[in-house]
Amino acid sequence: MGVDSIQTYGLYKVAQCASGSHVIATVDLPKDSTIVSCPLELVITQSQSQKAVLRTLGINEKLEVNKDWSERQWISTYLSLHSIAWQENESAIGQKDLLHLEYLQTLPNPEKLRTPLHYSQSELELFKGTNLYGATLDRQRDWKQEWGQCREFISQANPRWGELFTWEKYLTSATYLSSRAFPSTLLSPNPSLVSSPSTQPILIPGVDALNHARGHPVSWLVTFPDDKGSTDGSPPPIISLVIHSSGVRGQELFNNYGPKPNSELILGYGFSIAHNPDDTIVLKIGGIGGNKWEIGRNAQGVDGLWKEILSNFCQPSQEGPTYEDVLDASGTLQEMV
Known part of the structure; x- marks a missing residue:
């Protein structure tokens, strides 16, 4: 398997290849090691994405606009605007609000995405007779409807950008979200993967690079260095991933996405597990x-x-x-x- 690129980040390195990214330990790691951390201010949320999209398009944030958009629409539009701004050599427009270009450059290229919406028609036909086939068609219909709403809105603010906001761009951004999202419950002082009716999807740059291993012991830690709320000289609040098994230099490091059936793994992440106990x-x-x-x-x-x-x-x-x-x-x- 050929390796396209390798990026090193302290305790680990990320190797990009045709099958995706792999996080490899660069040193021996004891149990309960904190592998990766991300400042909370860099976490991508619906609220942050909505504000950035409106400001980038020059729309007054106080206007009651598009309150019926889903979290996926706001976050996917926010991600897509990065490539549009830089494609048009208008990076200065997005420097203040489009903050995640370097993060997006670490993600797989669109041609390497492996979820069913990226399958050829003949590949998709192989899933006929399973619930995954219908679920893929439903998702494609829903996402295309969302994309149309977003594109119309962008076109009203900037016709040229509306032309560049293609289905392929929205599909790529929405796939990044579906394959890398964490529940917003992780951002509480007592992080949890248990969703509630108010839970929203979020993206945590860097932390989302690890692949899945079923039953792998991990935990989440949110640190607020200054409980009194002072920001003078205090480090920012961060969210960290801790692995509770030891790691050997050169060994891949894993996260645990939770118990999921293969249909969900294929639809959302683009892979399956042989003899999956949760299938x-x-x-x-x-x-x-x-x-x-x-x-x-x-x-x-x-x-x-x-x-x-x-x-x-x-x-x-x-x-x-x-x-x-x-x-x-x-x-x-x-x-x-």
């Missing part, structure tokens, strides 16, 4: 309730599916299923399997 299939029982059920290995998550099948054999007047109902439903489930 699932999505089943829809025609003619019953129209619900979709995600079933994992060893029948994890099958309860809802079973109740739906069983309910089809029960009479409305019954208080509960009879023994015969259970036998009939069991036979039907066995035949389906």
Whole structure:
């Protein structure tokens, strides 16, 4: 496997090759080592992206504009404007607000992205008969609709930039977000990967370079050096990734993306895991309730599916299923399997 480029950052180096980036230890690392840190002020969020987009386009931030845009639209537009500004040799316009050009230059080129929206039609056809095929078409439709809204908005402010804001640019930026996003819950004093209804996707430059290893022991640490809020001479708040296993010089270092089925890994990240213990299939029982059920290995998550099948054999007047109902439903489930 050929290596296209190598960049060194203290404890590790990032090797870029056809299969993506690999973070390699440059020294032996003991357990509980802090591998990489990022100042919170450089984290890419919806709020930061929205302000930067509006200022770059010369639009008054106080106007009530595009409040219905998704986090993906704001962040993807923000990322895309970097290449447009520099493509037009108007870097001075973005120097104040487009702060992540060096970060974007570390990411894989568009032709190296491997998520299904980058597949050829013949490659995508191979997924017919799986839930991933429909999910890919749904994502493509949704993202193209988002891109159209963003492009129209940019064109109103700067027609030339609207022409340069192509589907390929938006797709590349949205793919960076889908494959590298972390939940905004990591930014709290007690970082957590557990999402809530208010959780938003964020990008953490540098920290997102590590590949995935299932079950790899890692933790997150947010440090506020000055709890009193003073900024005079104090280092900025930072977010850090700590690995709890030792590392050997020349060995790849990993993060843990959490338990994900292969369909999610392929759709969002562009890779899969052989014999993935967290893999699932999505089943829809025609003619019953129209619900979709995600079933994992060893029948994890099958309860809802079973109740739906069983309910089809029960009479409305019954208080509960009879023994015969259970036998009939069991036979039907066995035949389906």
